Amino acid sequence: MQIELESLSREELTKLIADATKALKSVDTRRKAEAKLAAEKVAKEFGYSLDEILSAGGKTTKGAPKYANPADPTQTWTGRGRKPKWVVDALNAGKSVEDMEI
Structure with a gap:
């Protein structure tokens, strides 16, 4: 054309x-x-x-939380990536990751 x-x-x-x-x-x-x-x-x-x-496998979703802060259940963590300060503090205080499972 x-x-x-x-x-x-x-x-x-x-x-x-x-x-x-x-x-x-x-x-x-x-x-x-x-x-x-x-x-x-x-x-x-x-x-x-x-x-x-x-x-599946996309980084667009945050994922379901697997762990919660015993002192403040509104603070959660999926178990992926860097550990939040409250997780590190709890581990240093002698708690296990299983203690924080939801």
């Missing part, structure tokens, strides 16, 4: 840009839908849903 851009007026060029932008969004939406269907099909072949795959 060859368009002689030099022969178009400002209004025609503006309309062409708007139409092209709209068409590009439509193509992107359609391709994303096709990609999602393909990903769902592959996940299903492995016995999972796409949501299960996307939520």
Whole structure:
């Protein structure tokens, strides 16, 4: 498709840009839908849903707390990453990690 851009007026060029932008969004939406269907099909072949795959092992979720501060149960820790100060203090005081399990 060859368009002689030099022969178009400002209004025609503006309309062409708007139409092209709209068409590009439509193509992107359609391709994303096709990609999602393909990903769902592959996940299903492995016995999972796409949501299960996307939520597994991602760093987007904090995880469920496994430990709570006995002195302040609102302070929790998942058991991953750096130990909070209250965990270190409790361990130094002779408590075990099992003592703080929820």
